[in-house]
Amino acid sequence: MSDETTPMTAARPAGQPVGGGDRTAVVPTPSTRPLPPTGAVPPPTAPTRVVVPAGPSEATNVVTPAHVAGHGGAVGPGAGAATGNGYPGGGHQGVPAAPTAPRIPATGEMLGPFQLGDSLGHGGFAHVYRATGQGGEVALKVLTNTEAGSLDRFIGEAALLERLAGRGFPQLVAAGLSDPTPWFAMELVPGPTLSQRLAANGPLPVHEVLRVADDVLDALAVLQEEHFLHRDVKPANIIAAPDRYVLIDLGIAKGHGTTTSTHAAGTISYMAPELFVRKPHARSDVYSLGLLLIFLATGELPNDLNFAGRDLTAADVGPVDQRLLPLILAMTRHRPEDRPPLHNLSRTVAQLATDSARLDPALLAAAGATTIERGLVTEVLTGSAASATVAPTSVLASNPVQPGEPMTNLVYDQQLMGRLHQVHGDGFDGAAEEVISTYLAAVGPQRAGGRAPAAIKDYLWAAMRWAPAFTPEGYSDTFDGWAAYRQRHGLPLPGSPTTSVPRRQTTGTAQRVTSTQRATSAQRVAPSAAQQQPTQVAPSFRPGAAAAAASARTAPAPAHQPGTTGTQPNQRPPFQPTALQPTGPQPAGPTQPPVPAAAPPRRDDADPRDARDSRKRDSDGGGGARALATVVGWIPRVLLAIALYQLVRLIPGFDAMPSAAELPLFAALGDIAVATMGLDPEWAPRMAELSIPLLGIVASALVNLVRAVRSRRGGRTWPLWVVVVVWVIVIAVQGVVGYAQQVTQDARDSFEQQREQIQDDLEQGVQDTTEDVRDSLWQSFEDALPWNSQEN
Numbered sequence: 001m002s003d004e005t006t007p008m009t010a011a012r013p014a015g016q017p018v019g020g021g022d023r024t025a026v027v028p029t030p031s032t033r034p035l036p037p038t039g040a041v042p043p044p045t046a047p048t049r050v051v052v053p054a055g056p057s058e059a060t061n062v063v064t065p066a067h068v069a070g071h072g073g074a075v076g077p078g079a080g081a082a083t084g085n086g087y088p089g090g091g092h093q094g095v096p097a098a099p100t101a102p103r104i105p106a107t108g109e110m111l112g113p114f115q116l117g118d119s120l121g122h123g124g125f126a127h128v129y130r131a132t133g134q135g136g137e138v139a140l141k142v143l144t145n146t147e148a149g150s151l152d153r154f155i156g157e158a159a160l161l162e163r164l165a166g167r168g169f170p171q172l173v174a175a176g177l178s179d180p181t182p183w184f185a186m187e188l189v190p191g192p193t194l195s196q197r198l199a200a201n202g203p204l205p206v207h208e209v210l211r212v213a214d215d216v217l218d219a220l221a222v223l224q225e226e227h228f229l230h231r232d233v234k235p236a237n238i239i240a241a242p243d244r245y246v247l248i249d250l251g252i253a254k255g256h257g258t259t260t261s262t263h264a265a266g267t268i269s270y271m272a273p274e275l276f277v278r279k280p281h282a283r284s285d286v287y288s289l290g291l292l293l294i295f296l297a298t299g300e301l302p303n304d305l306n307f308a309g310r311d312l313t314a315a316d317v318g319p320v321d322q323r324l325l326p327l328i329l330a331m332t333r334h335r336p337e338d339r340p341p342l343h344n345l346s347r348t349v350a351q352l353a354t355d356s357a358r359l360d361p362a363l364l365a366a367a368g369a370t371t372i373e374r375g376l377v378t379e380v381l382t383g384s385a386a387s388a389t390v391a392p393t394s395v396l397a398s399n400p401v402q403p404g405e406p407m408t409n410l411v412y413d414q415q416l417m418g419r420l421h422q423v424h425g426d427g428f429d430g431a432a433e434e435v436i437s438t439y440l441a442a443v444g445p446q447r448a449g450g451r452a453p454a455a456i457k458d459y460l461w462a463a464m465r466w467a468p469a470f471t472p473e474g475y476s477d478t479f480d481g482w483a484a485y486r487q488r489h490g491l492p493l494p495g496s497p498t499t500s501v502p503r504r505q506t507t508g509t510a511q512r513v514t515s516t517q518r519a520t521s522a523q524r525v526a527p528s529a530a531q532q533q534p535t536q537v538a539p540s541f542r543p544g545a546a547a548a549a550a551s552a553r554t555a556p557a558p559a560h561q562p563g564t565t566g567t568q569p570n571q572r573p574p575f576q577p578t579a580l581q582p583t584g585p586q587p588a589g590p591t592q593p594p595v596p597a598a599a600p601p602r603r604d605d606a607d608p609r610d611a612r613d614s615r616k617r618d619s620d621g622g623g624g625a626r627a628l629a630t631v632v633g634w635i636p637r638v639l640l641a642i643a644l645y646q647l648v649r650l651i652p653g654f655d656a657m658p659s660a661a662e663l664p665l666f667a668a669l670g671d672i673a674v675a676t677m678g679l680d681p682e683w684a685p686r687m688a689e690l691s692i693p694l695l696g697i698v699a700s701a702l703v704n705l706v707r708a709v710r711s712r713r714g715g716r717t718w719p720l721w722v723v724v725v726v727w728v729i730v731i732a733v734q735g736v737v738g739y740a741q742q743v744t745q746d747a748r749d750s751f752e753q754q755r756e757q758i759q760d761d762l763e764q765g766v767q768d769t770t771e772d773v774r775d776s777l778w779q780s781f782e783d784a785l786p787w788n789s790q791e792n
């Protein structure tokens with residue numbers, strides 16, 4: 001919610017009776033029990049009563065605390081169905097009919113026994129006024145919308161405040177929940193909110209940060225005892241009273257056994273990561289408080305810390321006092337179960353406040369669930385369940401949100417959500433559709449699965465539990481109406497960059513976040529007193545004409561174009577469609593170049609990278625240079641084609657095709673490779689072949705390098721790598737097969753040689769033997785001749 005103080009221009013219609021006072025019974029009434037002095041907490045023993053609608057059989061509409069705390073009581077979350085005040089879910093008999101249209105009471109009006117004073121702030125759900133009764137001043141909260149469930153939520157908040165009895169929260173004083181305009185009065189806590197204080201005085205000193213931590217931890221512990229999580233711990237929800245820090249806004253507190261939300265809720269900037277996936281954990285508030293401490297200590301908070309997807313580091317946290325660092329790092333652990341429980345944190349804070357040297361690191365370690373925590377809501381609200389139960393609206397009823405639909409991821413786009421939060425907080429829900437149209441024109445409709453802006457808006461509103469906002473009187477519910485409203489109230493205009501304090505780089509975080517999350521690299525700074533919107537990011541932003549055309553259901557054409565009038569003294573550079581693109585870091589607001597307001601977003605802006613390339617091309621100017629760049633860009637592709645051709649040649653049967661490796665360029669490269677590596681010259685053709693894909697890779701790498709330098713856009717080398725790998729495999733197989741064939745051939749040759757040798761030897765031996773036998777026989781024969789024997 002915005003805690004901007006907005007003048008209430010909705011005057012009570014002439015003749016309208018003062019609302020509700022006669023129907024409101026407050027026990028004890030301010031007349032019988034004086035209200036505490038401003039800033040003082042009524043004694044816890046003083047019974048506070050919440051007034052609830054009386055049934056026909058009930059003699060009084062006074063509810064005792066026991067009713068409030070007990071199950072089935074008339075007051076408490078979920079009790080709205082039993083109320084009959086004309087709000088959706090109501091219908092109890094015996095209660096006067098209530099208006100069905102939202103009504104914003106005017107200053108001076110009476111609600112119950114209280115006269116309304118200035119507005120203290122408002123959200124889409126309720127308005128809070130300074131009010132005066134007989135006992136003094138109170139903060140009076142009025143329910144200002146009639147959306148289903150809002151009264152339940154309102155009654156739940158009052159009942160919870162009563163149960164908390166002022167322990168860490170404002171004390172409930174009185175209530176008129178059955179009035180046509182339901183209200184409750186609580187202790188007026190004097191002092192600025194922490195967002196206001198930081199905007200005025202800058203970061204807090206360490207001891208003050210520890211005081212805040214101490215008080216908020218105590219308040220959260222009290223809340224836990226009542227089985228509730230706060231879920232919206234942020235600077236705008238902590239009032240710095242003179243003697244203590246008070247947590248406010250229990251509107252989305254969630255408790256065990258209550259009707260649970262299936263929607264992400266809370267303020268994006270401080271939301272624990274698990275809340276984005278609707279898995280509230282007993283230590284979700286610890287995370288938010290951890291981020292809050294960073295903000296208090298430094299005066300700023302990088303937008304995307306809770307999107308880091310990991311534990312934070314000292315670099316993420318920035319220049320905080322070293323005493324605070326371990327505390328903050330422990331509180332912001334990514335996994336909720338790794339964060340310390342409240343009790344350990346309180347002890348740590350106490351140690352740090354007295355003697356940081358005695359800090360017990362064990363207290364900051366992960367610890368098992370405490371008994372109290374086990375009683376807290378921890379149900380896993382899965383995406384499917386959540387999506388299925390998103391309240392169907394007129395648009396979504398006919399085409400319900402499906403689990404995992406692209407649109408459901410938009411809630412993570414912090415820049416879009418930050419801007420929508422801003423528009424909604426000011427009461428210009430109609431302008432939100434224009435914002436979404438522009439966003440879709442910039443990022444492409446596929447980002448939302450082709451859903452129309454109206455459906456997207458309805459889904460996001462349901463997911464964030466944003467009730468319909470009420471446009472301030474006198475302004476049209478359009479983007480231009482919003483711009484006019486902001487200008488009138490001296491607020492930063494749409495399209496105005498936030499005043500940014502130079503701060504460290506958070507590249508470590510940015511590198512880990514998704515492309516969608518990277519869009520939110522703009523820094524958050526302490527908003528001025530007049531613009532306390534913690535999720536506010538203010539890149540140059542303004543819907544263009546094409547954005548309107550991009551939507552089938554776009555809000556009515558603006559009456560005038562503030563960006564083009566040139567009459568507004570603090571008009572800033574108008575909207576650039578790329579300002580909301582979820583990919584790539586956004587340039588810091590003040591450095592964004594102005595773009596003519598009337599210039600429609602180009603279609604090629606749908607892909608931010610293409611848009612950058614396109615702009616780069618435009619700025620290059622020279623046609624010759626562009627032609628050269630085109631030719632050079634084709635070189636890797638040609639080489640890839642040649643490499644593929646060479647691969648085909650390796651297939652048996654295709655080897656008759658002429659080899660590209662014989663082309664002079666590749667042949668020369670082959671020769672050079674052989675010469676430089678001292679290989680056998682017979683390897684030259686192979687090296688020539690290999691040079692083709694290698695040359696392609698080198699060329700591709702160079703081209704991509706140049707592109708990357710010029711347009712921060714990478715290219716693809718994988719096709720060439722595939723070719724090289726296939727090539728190497730084929731060559732390797734060929735080599736193995738060739739070697740095997742060679743070995744076999746050698747063996748065969750050797751065997752043949754040996755066989756021939758043996759045969760020769762054998763033949764020789766036979767021949768020799770034959771000759772020996774023959775000689776021997778012949779000799780014997782000769783010796784046997786008579787004449788030879790006579791001679792002997």
Ligand SMILES: Nc1ncnc2c1ncn2[C@@H]1O[C@H](COP(=O)(O)OP(=O)(O)OP(=O)(O)O)[C@@H](O)[C@H]1O
Nearest residue numbers: 001003120121123124126128139170188189249251
């Ligand atoms: N008890 C209080 N004492 C003083 N100021 C208060 C008190 N309660 C609320 N305020 C002021 O009113 C503003 C709005 O209060 P709160 O956040 O509770 O409203 P809300 O409409 O419930 O917001 P949301 O829409 O986020 O639920 C606060 O920012 C604060 O400045």
